[in-house]
Amino acid sequence: MLPVGRSRLALAGASLAYGTGLFVAYEASRPKPPLLTCEQRRDRFAELAQGYDGDVHCDEQSSGILAWRQELVAQARGRVLEIAGGTGRNLEHFPAAVSELVVGDNCEAMLQVAARRVAEARVGGGAACCPSAVTLAVMDASALPFADDSFDTVVDTFGVCSFEAPVQALREMGRCCKPGGAAHRLNRHVDRWGCYWNRDIEGMVAESGLRVVSVQRRHLGTTVMLRCEPAKGEAS
Template identity: 35%
Template sequence: MKTDSETVRKRYDRIAPYFEVLEAVIEGLFFKRWRKRLWAKVDGYHILEVGVGTGKNFAHYPGYARITAIDFSPGMLKQAQQQRERKKVVVDLELMDVQALYFADNSFDTVVASFVFCSVPMPLKGLKELHRVCKPGGQVLLLEHVLSSRPPLAWLMHRLNPLVLRLFGANIDRNTVKNVKACPFVSVRVDEQSGDMIKLIEARK
């Protein structure tokens, strides 16, 4: 089931005010510790966060860095702006689609995204944009939920994906590791603590 950016954007705009509540349980049980591990790998001064959402990563931002964060959903970005004001976070927030970034080539030391590429209609196009704006020698760090390697579970995920996509704008059957390896990175590795369906991917340009 293919979905264009405008359709996905509208879905995220719709759920933006309730997003924190909708993900509260899974965030507390699983995602929060993975976010901490993700941001521990960030280095360099100029950082780009793609898919800032409601600002769930704000607590992990390194204090020494200049951080730019983008999202393609005005509704989600509004939530992030409110979080920025409440938590006094220093970050430049921009409305932008990862499939067509406005930044110049070789702009960022590290590019970070968490649970984003399940929602990007053309993931390879978005990943190639991350490669383009990352500096030579820099890194792209992705925390993603992906298709299970277990055939029965993978079959079920494929079957459920159209419903999940229709309701939430997210795919649950993406093979993001394979997609990253299809881009011209010098190296791609998966963090050794990654599980079957949550992968922390480290790509070096």
């Protein structure tokens, strides 16, 4: 017979495994909303833009996503490009080591919210500060309007799950990133907003030619933080 302490531990472990199994089975069997075309998704984000931050903030805080954003963005250096930057939720987390920040998104309404954030940070200073040189621009992540090797750091948080051409967008991240620079990615498997919820992000990163430096997983592996670098000038 197991001592009481150990049997409690075994019971707790079994309950956790059972609960996890139930959750995974539920997620796999739950009907998913239909996928949208690129234009439909852009319209969807345009509709959501004003309420987007209120919609995701509590969830991000309680799930630890907010802390992960901070951790990822804190590593940015020099001239930085953020693709699919949305409402600018990362703006206040970029460190002083960022000399210039370009935030792109294909949805103008999302960027308008980001522009308001920048303006408020300028007025407020202090707490909600963001880099002093910020440019917001409408652009498609799969055809970035920049020369090769233009940025020291390229960032994407939760963009790839909504791209129609995710591998191409990852290639573009690598192309625009200087040799020795860094491409940081944070992804979460969600089926909200008509996004692709079950993508093999690490497989796509490998296919794009980015070299993975480190991977961290949370939430039963459904949230992934990847630090990558462009594998430039290397034989494939």
